Amino acid sequence: MSNAFDFPGGIYPPERKQRSNQSALIEAPLPSRVTLPLQQHSGQPATPCVAQGDTVKVGSVIAKREGMVSSALHASISGTVGEVSTTQISIDGDGQDAWLRLPPLEWQYAEPHALLERLNESGIVGLGGAGFPAHIKARVVERHTIDTLVINAAECEPYITADDLTLRHYANEVLEGAQITAKLCGAQHIVIGIEDNKPEAIDALKQALTNSQPVPVELTVIATRYPSGGERQLIKKLLDLNVPSGGLPADVGVLCHNPGTLLAILHAVRDGQPLVSRTVTLTGEAITQPGNRWVRLGTSVRELLEQTGLNTSELHQVIQGGPMMGTPLLTLDTPVTKLTNCLIAATLEELPPPPAESPCIRCGECESVCPVALLPQQLHWYARAQDDAKLERYHLFDCIECGACSYVCPSHIPLVVDYREAKSRIRLQRIEATKAEHAKHRFEFRQARLAREEAEKQARKQARQAQQRRPSNTAATNSEKVDLRGLRIAHAAAKASVKKAEKTLARVAQEDPKQSLDDLEMQLATAQENLKAAELQLAQAREQQSSEESS
Amino acid sequence: MNSTIDIIGILSAVAVLTGLGIGFGALLGVVSERFKREDNPLVEQIDALLPQTQCGQCGYPGCRPYAEAINQGDALNKCPPGGEATIHALADLLGRAPEPLDGEAQSEAKVAFIREAECIGCTKCIQACPVDAIIGAAKLMHTVIEDECTGCDLCLDPCPVDCIDMLPRSAPLTQWQPVVARTSNMIASDRQPASGVS
Numbered sequence: 001m002s003n004a005f006d007f008p009g010g011i012y013p014p015e016r017k018q019r020s021n022q023s024a025l026i027e028a029p030l031p032s033r034v035t036l037p038l039q040q041h042s043g044q045p046a047t048p049c050v051a052q053g054d055t056v057k058v059g060s061v062i063a064k065r066e067g068m069v070s071s072a073l074h075a076s077i078s079g080t081v082g083e084v085s086t087t088q089i090s091i092d093g094d095g096q097d098a099w100l101r102l103p104p105l106e107w108q109y110a111e112p113h114a115l116l117e118r119l120n121e122s123g124i125v126g127l128g129g130a131g132f133p134a135h136i137k138a139r140v141v142e143r144h145t146i147d148t149l150v151i152n153a154a155e156c157e158p159y160i161t162a163d164d165l166t167l168r169h170y171a172n173e174v175l176e177g178a179q180i181t182a183k184l185c186g187a188q189h190i191v192i193g194i195e196d197n198k199p200e201a202i203d204a205l206k207q208a209l210t211n212s213q214p215v216p217v218e219l220t221v222i223a224t225r226y227p228s229g230g231e232r233q234l235i236k237k238l239l240d241l242n243v244p245s246g247g248l249p250a251d252v253g254v255l256c257h258n259p260g261t262l263l264a265i266l267h268a269v270r271d272g273q274p275l276v277s278r279t280v281t282l283t284g285e286a287i288t289q290p291g292n293r294w295v296r297l298g299t300s301v302r303e304l305l306e307q308t309g310l311n312t313s314e315l316h317q318v319i320q321g322g323p324m325m326g327t328p329l330l331t332l333d334t335p336v337t338k339l340t341n342c343l344i345a346a347t348l349e350e351l352p353p354p355p356a357e358s359p360c361i362r363c364g365e366c367e368s369v370c371p372v373a374l375l376p377q378q379l380h381w382y383a384r385a386q387d388d389a390k391l392e393r394y395h396l397f398d399c400i401e402c403g404a405c406s407y408v409c410p411s412h413i414p415l416v417v418d419y420r421e422a423k424s425r426i427r428l429q430r431i432e433a434t435k436a437e438h439a440k441h442r443f444e445f446r447q448a449r450l451a452r453e454e455a456e457k458q459a460r461k462q463a464r465q466a467q468q469r470r471p472s473n474t475a476a477t478n479s480e481k482v483d484l485r486g487l488r489i490a491h492a493a494a495k496a497s498v499k500k501a502e503k504t505l506a507r508v509a510q511e512d513p514k515q516s517l518d519d520l521e522m523q524l525a526t527a528q529e530n531l532k533a534a535e536l537q538l539a540q541a542r543e544q545q546s547s548e549e550s551s
Numbered sequence: 552m553n554s555t556i557d558i559i560g561i562l563s564a565v566a567v568l569t570g571l572g573i574g575f576g577a578l579l580g581v582v583s584e585r586f587k588r589e590d591n592p593l594v595e596q597i598d599a600l601l602p603q604t605q606c607g608q609c610g611y612p613g614c615r616p617y618a619e620a621i622n623q624g625d626a627l628n629k630c631p632p633g634g635e636a637t638i639h640a641l642a643d644l645l646g647r648a649p650e651p652l653d654g655e656a657q658s659e660a661k662v663a664f665i666r667e668a669e670c671i672g673c674t675k676c677i678q679a680c681p682v683d684a685i686i687g688a689a690k691l692m693h694t695v696i697e698d699e700c701t702g703c704d705l706c707l708d709p710c711p712v713d714c715i716d717m718l719p720r721s722a723p724l725t726q727w728q729p730v731v732a733r734t735s736n737m738i739a740s741d742r743q744p745a746s747g748v749s
Contacts, residue, residue, distance in 0.1 A: 039724060087724075421729050428726055436603035439701045442682040443605045443613055 005240045007233040009371040010225040011404045013158050013324065015197060020283040021161040023291035025169050028280075029307060030097055034076050034298030035090045036062065040338040041131040043069030048089055054081045057100040059274050062089050065120070071133040072123040076276040076296040088335075091298070102272030107180045115184055115269060122268035123275045128152065128258035129321065131339045134265060137257075138184045140250045147253035149187040149215075150238060151178055151262065153194040153201070154222065154229035157322030160342040162279045163259045165292040167194075167201035170263055171208035175217060177262030180269055182215045185255050190217040193238045195224040226324065227402040231256045233371050245398050260341075280336060282308050284345035286315040295336050302332035305345055316348040323351060324403040358411040366405035366415065372398050376405040376415055383418040388426050396422060441522050448529035455536035462540055466547065484545060487538045494531040501527045594622050600640045604632045605681035606703030608654065613681060621645070628653045632702070660720040661702040663695045669714035676706035676715060697721070 039045040046063035056062060056075040063073035075081075075091055078098040082090040105118060119135040126132045140146065151174070155163040167174060178190050190212075194202055202221060209217050220238050222228055232243045234256070241252040249256050260279060267273040276297055283290040288309030295304060301318065302310075319326045320340055336343075344351070366376035375394055382390040396419060405415045501524040508520055598618035609629035611617040621627060627641045628650040635652060642649035665676070665685075672690040684700045687693030695706075697720070707715050 045724065417729075424728050428728060431726060439605065439682050439699070440598075440603040440614065442684075442699065443603070443615075446681060446683050447613075 005237055007228070007236045007371050008373045009369040009404060010227065010233075011369050011407055012224075013226055013407060015224070016158050016283075017161050017164070017197065019285075020159065020281050020290045020292060021164055021198075023289075025165040025279060025292045025294065028293040028295045028299065028304060030093065030095070031077060031296055031299040031303060032093045032095070033082070033090065033300075034093070034296060035088055035300070035335040036073055036076065036298040037088045037335065037337060038063055038073065039087070040073065040297070041071040041125040041133055043067065043071070043133065045087075046070060046073045048084050050081045050084065050089065052081055052084055055079070056081060056091060057098045058276055059100040059102075061121070061274075062091075069133060069136055071125050071131075072121060072274075074123055074274040074276050076298050099273075102268075102274070104272050105269045107183065107269050110269075112184055115180065118269055118272075119265065121274070122264075124261065124264050124268055125275070125338050126258060127260035127264060127278055127338065127341065129325070129339060129341060134261060137255070138181065140248070140255065141185050144248075144250040145253055146185040146187050146250060146255050148189045148191055148239060148255075149178060149182045149185065150235060150249075150254055150256045151190065151192040151259060152229060152231065152234055152256050153192055153198075153205075153259050154234055155198070156195060156224070156226045156229035157324050157326075157342075158226075159283050159344050160281050160322050161283075162281045162292055162341050164198045164201050165281075166259050166263060166279050167198070168204050171201070171204035172211075173266050174259045174262045175205075175208050175212040176270075177264075177266035178217070178257070179212065179215060180265055181255070181257060181262060187215060187255065190215050191238050192217065192219045193228075193234045194219070194221055195228060196221050197224045226404065227371055227400070230371060230400050230402060232400070245395060275338060278336075278338060278340070280304070280340055281342040282345075283342065284318075285347040285350045286311050286345035295340075297338060298335045300332070301329065301334050301336060301343060304336065305332065305343065310345060314347045316346055316351065319344040319346060319351070324407065325401060354412050354414070357413050360411055360413060363410060365408045365410065369404040369408050371402060371404060372400060374399060379422075380413060380415055380418055383422040386422070386425070388422070388429065391422055391426065396426070399423075438519055441519055441526065445522055445526040445529065448526045448533065452529045452533040452536070455533040455540075459536050459540050462543065466543070469547075484538075484541050487534070487541050491531075491534040491538045494527065494534040498524070498527040498531050591619075591622060594618050596644060597621050597641065600633075600637060600644065601630060602633045602637060602701075604701040604703045606632060606701070606705060607681075608632070608704075626650060626653070631655060632657055657702075661717045662697050662700040662720045663702065663704075663706050664716045664718045665693055665695055666714045666716065667692050667694060669712055671712055671714075673711055675709035675711065679705045679709045681705060 038048065044067040047066045048063045050056065050060075050062045057078045058075060060075045061072055062075050062081070065072050073089075077091055077093040078096050079091050079093040082092050102118070102121065105114060107115060116135055116138055119138060120133075124134040126134065126137070153163050153167060155161070175190075181187075182190055192205060194205070196202075202219070205219055209219060222237055227233055228237055231249060235241050235243055235249055235252070235254050239252075239254065241254065243249050243254075244251055264275050264278075268275070277294050278297065279292050280295045281292050282304065287305060288311065290308065293304070293308075301320075305318070318329045318332060319342075320329055320334075321327060321342055323344060323346075326342070326344070360377055360380060362377060364377070366380075367374075370376055372395075374396075378394050379391060379396055379399070382394065383396075399416075399419050401416050401420060403416050406413070406417075409415060501520070505517060505520045505524055509517060594615070595618075598615050601614040601618060603614050605613045607613065608631050609617045609620075611620055617625070617629065621641065627638050627645070627647060630637050631652065631654040634656045635649075638649050638652060641647075663676075663685075670687075670692050672687065672692060674687065674689050674693070676693060677685045677687060681703060682699055682701055684696045685693050685706065686696065702717065702720065704717065707713075707717070
């Protein structure tokens with residue numbers, strides 16, 4: 001591979017994949033009880049649509065999509081609904097495993113609209129880790145032209161072998177899922193990116209490639225290096241395209257999907273089976289039967305690990321996700337979600353706690369391994385100083401939180417923890433700023449409304465006075481000098497601001513039809529109220545002047 | 552001979568420069584009249600830094616009037632909802648010395664909540680709300696739209712039956728902030744003896 005097709009930085013941590021990729025992918029035993037959190041995807045949490053005591057089958061919808069970026073949730077076992085809280089739904093199983101499937105679709109002949117609706121009602125989200133709803137991702141074609149579909153099978157994080165095993169067992173199915181997605185987004189090419197440490201999966205893919213129709217599929221084997229599975233890094237490596245900062249792969253005509261997601265898409269379309277289970281890598285030195293399992297969503301982590309021979313005395317910590325980007329679980333009584341790709345039950349010797357943090361010595365190691373070519377040490381200083389303006393100028397939001405900088409840091413500084421904290425702090429500040437701006441507009445609207453009401457009151461009063469005056473013909477004129485010119489200018493200004501608000505509204509509505517326009521609509525209403533008030537005042541002043549002249 | 556040329560040269564130079572001066576002066580004058588701004592851009596900038604709760608705790612009826620007053624030279628420290636952060640931002644913008652906050656800083660974001668069973672439907676709070684965040688009608692129950700409420704307290708005083716409480720604003724999961732326990736930054740050589748003793 002040439003150097004031009006390469007991303008900067010990267011590290012070579014010990015892979016430790018042998019422990020979980022030796023045994024075949026099998027079904028985990030059916031759990032007797034599942035707990036399904038309402039938020040298993042990015043965006044808004046789902047809204048429950050079942051009540052306690054309801055009978056559900058596998059695949060029954062138990063929570064509906066809420067808002068634009070959200071995903072439906074389905075029962076993963078059959079039985080009765082136990083508890084419905086604001087954050088999760090639990091189901092007590094009846095052991096029947098009775099399914100409720102949707103009618104199968106022939107994807108070659110189905111309308112794109114029907115396929116999209118199927119993805120939506122099947123609750124499919126990206127299974128690689130981010131959990132972005134697949135139906136929203138497929139609708140990217142409404143605004144972008146997609147040329148290439150990339151299958152991200154790099155799986156660069158140590159320990160994890162879920163995609164590897166999925167491809168070994170279901171290479172044909174994954175490619176069929178890719179064909180469905182390519183049809184939906186109009187991609188002309190499909191490129192598979194896979195690291196060279198998965199020879200069995202590569203062989204399976206090579207065999208499946210030949211009979212994949214109709215979009216041609218290309219297999220690119222890349223050298224093993226962390227984090228080549230990052231979306232931007234993989235696109236750079238496979239296609240030599242740079243995704244712009246703050247942009248999406250769709251901006252360069254690429255869509256990226258994980259093999260697990262493609263398999264789930266095929267199951268949803270071909271078999272009418274919603275997303276109720278996923279492959280999870282169970283590994284670590286503290287379990288005796290490591291491997292990959294098909295696990296029903298909502299299965300307790302403790303139950304799952306105990307079935308694979310958990311050695312409680314040896315166990316130091318359980319990490320959900322990979323050792324680089326995953327999070328240690330505080331309790332084992334948490335469920336497997338759509339985002340759980342790996343559970344590492346690690347012993348103390350295997351993943352020891354990091355040594356105490358020392359001050360930064362400015363060695364620059366972090367800078368040379370950063371795959372996004374950021375300046376991690378500068379970000380570290382600014383994050384600790386909470387200097388948000390500098391953080392944004394140093395592109396904090398381009399950080400993919402891969403953890404390469406923390407891995408090489410000789411002072412053992414948890415750099416990524418700092419960045420995550422700073423990111424969520426800045427995000428909250430942005431939310432607060434929008435909220436303040438919104439309150440300001442509402443306040444302005446109220447002021448304008450009060451001014452209009454006042455002007456109307458004045459107009460009514462004047463009309464009443466005029467009526468009284470005409471029959472009696474008394475010259476009870478107002479001695480106040482009318483500033484007609486000033487009022488005319490105010491009226492013209494109000495008219496101009498209404499036009500400006502209308503223009504802005506129309507422009508924004510055209511640029512981004514999905515954006516919420518409430519705030520702009522309110523600004524327009526404010527301008528209109530102001531105009532009305534100015535009109536009334538002007539009319540009133542003119543009348544007053546004419547009555548003065550006539551008298 | 553040379554002196555006449557010099558005088559002409561001097562006079563022409565003076566004339567050209569005077570002409571340029573008058574020309575550009577007139578241009579500036581015309582432009583400043585033509586593109587005159589009624590509003591003060593500095594007031595806009597000050598207003599953008601204020602928290603927009605429209606609470607009136609500064610003594611002015613809303614954030615914008617206070618921004619105008621600050622521009623006229625009023626103190627920076629009259630905004631309790633903004634707290635120290637706002638004072639520092641204003642001091643940075645205006646090049647003034649920051650002053651300690653006049654009043655008590657708010658510990659957390661709050662919103663008004665009407666105990667609906669006790670509400671008599673007098674509409675007094677609706678009239679007091681600066682952002683139209685209370686809905687209801689005469690002799691009918693009122694309620695607060697939580698997302699729109701700025702927590703300004705202005706509805707508390709007009710309520711004749713004291714049925715309005717200020718409650719902490721509910722924080723959705725999407726706004727969750729990680730809690731990071733920071734260890735003190737000690738250099739390694741200082742740390743070693745302590746652990747060696749124990």
